[in-house]
Amino acid sequence: MGLKILIVDDALFMRNMLKEIFVKAGWEVVGEAGNGIEAVEKYQELHPDLVTMDIVMPLKSGIEALQEITGKHPEARVIMCSALGQESLVLEAVQAGARDFVVKPFQESRVIEAVRRVTGTEGSRPKVQG
Template identity: 50%
Template sequence: MKTKRLLVVDDALFMRKCIREIAEAAGWEIAGEAEDGEQALVMYQQINPDLVTLDIVMPKLDGVSTLKKLIQQDPRARVVMISAVNQKPKLIECIKAGAMDFIVKPFDKARLLEFFIKSLATDSQP
């Protein structure tokens, strides 16, 4: 099985490190890390990851705007929103914009690990 590649996008270094460790434990390769939406858009085109974890509250370009631009760039982009913002309207906006899931911080590490393992097992990319 081909190793899946992840782009981790979060303005907090601690959160990127935490997500990276969980993803690597599940067998993912960390293809890149970005600290804002503008970096994420450039990196996405360069590395073409299998999945993106995307924070909502970030400088320069927030996660919702980044999500919308990613989906415009690549309608098949697989994006999981990971944010401390636990508001139903934001969640609905992200899902409507194309996010495949929404995980609230502080997240349960076991749940995130399970998500990565399930995503690794399912190859929905053509």
């Protein structure tokens, strides 16, 4: 079974963009959430291998959701997604337990690189032995 990922972003088109990148890489998107409250609930329900979390969201910010998730699950692997100009929030997220971050608009190669670094995986496609 491949990597199981939860995507959290209040923008549907951003979730779809990430989902397309992950599916193409051979990973499974097990859930999506549109705000920090849903993120915490979905994490509890799904126990994904990885979460991509937007920083700025309604109801509960990504940083607040990150703190709640890592408070209960220190092993949680969360990659924060930020817009340009949110460097101070990224620093706060890393201090709160984020394992990495990617900047919007997403570059497919950077997203895949971050996931591989955080999870130690190459995706579910078999490697060619040489």
